[in-house]
Amino acid sequence: xxxxNNEQVKEDANDKKSIKDVKINIVNGNExxxxxxxxxxxxxxxxxxxxxxxxxFSGLIGLTDxxxxxxxxxxxxxxxxxxxxxxxxHMAFLGNPGTGKTxxxxxxxxxxxxxxxxxxxxxVEVKFSDLYQNYVGFSAKATRxxxxxxxxxxxxxxxAHQLCSAGSDNKDFRKxxxxxxxxxxxxxxxxxxxxxxxxxxxxxxxxxxxxxLF
Numbered sequence: 560x561x562x563x564n565n566e567q568v569k570e571d572a573n574d575k576k577s578i579k580d581v582k583i584n585i586v587n588g589n590e591x592x593x594x595x596x597x598x599x600x601x602x603x604x605x606x607x608x609x610x611x612x613x614x615x616f617s618g619l620i621g622l623t624d625x626x627x628x629x630x631x632x633x634x635x636x637x638x639x640x641x642x643x644x645x646x647x648x649h650m651a652f653l654g655n656p657g658t659g660k661t662x663x664x665x666x667x668x669x670x671x672x673x674x675x676x677x678x679x680x681x682x683v684e685v686k687f688s689d690l691y692q693n694y695v696g697f698s699a700k701a702t703r704x705x706x707x708x709x710x711x712x713x714x715x716x717x718x719a720h721q722l723c724s725a726g727s728d729n730k731d732f733r734k735x736x737x738x739x740x741x742x743x744x745x746x747x748x749x750x751x752x753x754x755x756x757x758x759x760x761x762x763x764x765x766x767x768x769x770x771x772l773f
Contacts, residue, residue: 573723599662652753654729661715680712685722687717697732699739709750713750722764723764
């Protein structure tokens with residue numbers, strides 16, 4: 560019997576994993592009011608880190624979780640210096656539409672770029688419908704293309720709560736998206752992935768149950 564090639568072994572290994580196996584910083588977006596997306600402010604680079612972060616978020620209400628997560632990530636890098644090992648910075652923004660999640664993703668990318676944690680502040684924004692395709696292999700291909708486009712910066716996946724509603728139907732290709740994302744989430748230290756979606760469904764996806772896809 561023919562032995563499996565390396566790619567097939569990797570696919571089988573990823574198929575046994577779920578998003579719950581990956582470290583993702585969960586950020587509550589429900590504390591924000593409905594607000595419009597807006598341009599990033601100009602920030603004085605000479606200010607202390609916490610004040611720079613506050614300035615970036617000055618036009619947005621709330622977001623304590625985001626600020627604290629950024630402070631923790633960057634402070635760890637500063638403290639460890641050359642011994643710092645690039646950790647997993649991926650985030651999940653929980654909340655309803657209209658709470659400025661796209662602007663927040665752009666600010667997060669800019670701050671991490673300025674502090675040397677990613678190579679650029681480019682944010683590639685996609686929706687679930689951009690990744691999900693109706694033919695075998697097409698969802699994986701679409702996901703890989705967006706990952707490549709976002710390399711060095713931020714891949715922002717909106718409507719990510721739709722990833723958690725897959726069933727056992729072989730024609731449901733959400734699993735292709737997940738299997739493509741997982742190795743990037745675990746091993747690609749030159750990419751920040753931010754998921755955004757409704758709180759209940761996202762928590763199910765990230766911490767969830769044994770039902771469905773996750």
